[in-house]
Amino acid sequence: MYGAWWKLGLDATLLAMESQHVIGLRLAKLAAGGSGAQAEAHRMVSEKITAANEAALLMATGGSTAKVVAGYRRKVRANVRRLTRG
Numbered sequence: 001m002y003g004a005w006w007k008l009g010l011d012a013t014l015l016a017m018e019s020q021h022v023i024g025l026r027l028a029k030l031a032a033g034g035s036g037a038q039a040e041a042h043r044m045v046s047e048k049i050t051a052a053n054e055a056a057l058l059m060a061t062g063g064s065t066a067k068v069v070a071g072y073r074r075k076v077r078a079n080v081r082r083l084t085r086g
Helices: 003-032 032-058 065-084
Strands: none
Touching: 003 032, 003 065, 032 065
């Protein structure tokens, strides 16, 4: 009974920690300035709008909160990979 709640709580906590990592990486990129910073700022805003729309659609079509959190975690991990590439 509590297994699903425990997993959701764990996934939400991991999402929060992973998001902080992305925030730090993005702040460093923005602080560096230049065209890369401007592109990252635009990407950041458009990603947030797209992710919110996807989450709303998922919930409206019967998706679970766990699926929304899992989707956000996939996007955050992709951002970590992209921002840490050499």
